[in-house]
Amino acid sequence: MFCEKGNALLRATGLSKSFNGVPAVASVDLDLDIGESVGVIGPNGAGKSTLLGLLVGSLKADEGRLIMEGRDLTRMAVHRRVSAGIARAAQIPQTFGRLTVAENLRLPAVFGAGLHGAEAERWVEEVLEMCGLAELAGTDAEHLGLLSRKRLELAKAVAARPKVLLLDEVGAGLTEPEIEQIMELVRKLRDGRAVMWVEHIPFALRGVCERLVVMDKGAKILDGPFEEVWADPDLQAIYMGVPDDEVA
Ligand SMILES: Nc1ncnc2c1ncn2[C@@H]1O[C@H](COP(=O)(O)OP(=O)(O)OP(=O)(O)O)[C@@H](O)[C@H]1O
Ligand SMILES: [Mg+2]
Structure with a gap:
């Protein structure tokens, strides 16, 4: 199964998903x-969130395989994939509004990371600190502003102790200085993990990711070092609507 690049932490092959045909x-x-941080860009509807859904298991692939550390996760349910080390911060925050920030983190700490009692509490404290939420630990999630809600969505994924951290538009709707704060946080989170960040904000991805994937119409059309991919005429063609044969 593993080919010339050696044993990737996570390897997806031929992943496909259709909706209504x-x-x-x-x-x-x-x-x-x-240790890799991979940015993912592509027009609306390109399939970016669907791809993350296939990786985290909220969507079932029609075809293809997903292997992590030699284990086949293709048919595994979300909660088992979280325990195996894949977690996602979703495009639409999925926090429990009536729970406090700390309580929202306890759930993935227990059910994702498999921690209990004092160990779980210590880990929640650590994640709160890491994600800049320590002062908001006792606040109900529904009272958070947008930046803090985004931080919490990220923190919930981190609390599950993933090796593969998937981020879906955690910067969307934020001001530039706020996005810079999220970038700083994601930079910290790269350490010891693989991070894949879907975002429509190029400067955010450029500041954090050394690799860039481009999706269009469901296909991965480019994947390589950030600046090389960024300069690729195929990328200009997608965003500028320039036909391939007219791109210099
Ligand atoms: N649950 C669903 N049911 C039916 N169609 C869906 C569903 N989820 C996604 N799609 C369709 O699949 C395609 C890919 O959608 P997806 O949300 O993955 O795109 P995206 O690249 O994340 O876009 P955006 O940048 O707008 O978030 C779109 O045509 C979308 O309408
Ligand atoms: Mg999306």
């Missing part, structure tokens, strides 16, 4: 390794 993700191959 219309392909949303079409035969995507992807390798992720610890």
Whole structure:
């Protein structure tokens, strides 16, 4: 199964998903390794969130395989994939509004990271600190502002102790200085993990990711060092609507 690049931490091959017969993700191959941070861009509807859904298991692939550390996760449910080390901060925050910030983190600490009692409490404290939420630990999630809600969505994913951290538009709707704070946080979170960050904000990805993946119409069309991919005429063609044969 493993080919020339060696044993990737996570390897997706031929992942595909259609909705009502219309392909949303079409035969995507992807390798992720610890220490890597990968940006993902592509127009609305390109299949970015669907791809993350296939990786985290909230969506079931029609075809393809997902292998992590030699284990086949393809048919594994979300909660088991979280325990195996994949977690996602969703595009639409999925926090429990009536629970406090700390309580929101206890759930993934227990059910994702598998911690209990004092150990779970210590880990929640650590995640609160790491994610800049310590002072808001006792606040109900529904009373948070947007930046703090985004931090909490990130923190919930981190609390599950993932090796693969998937981020879906955690910067969307924020001001530039706020996005810089999120960038600083994601930079910290790269350490010891593979991070894949879907975002429509190029400067945020450029500041954090050394690799860039481009999706269009369900396909992964580019994948490589950030600046190389950024300069690729195919990327200009997608965003500028310039036909391929007219790109210099
Ligand atoms: N649950 C669903 N049911 C039906 N169609 C869906 C569903 N989820 C996604 N799609 C469709 O699949 C395609 C890919 O959607 P997806 O949300 O993955 O795109 P995206 O790249 O994340 O876009 P955006 O940048 O707007 O978030 C779109 O055509 C979308 O309408
Ligand atoms: Mg999306």
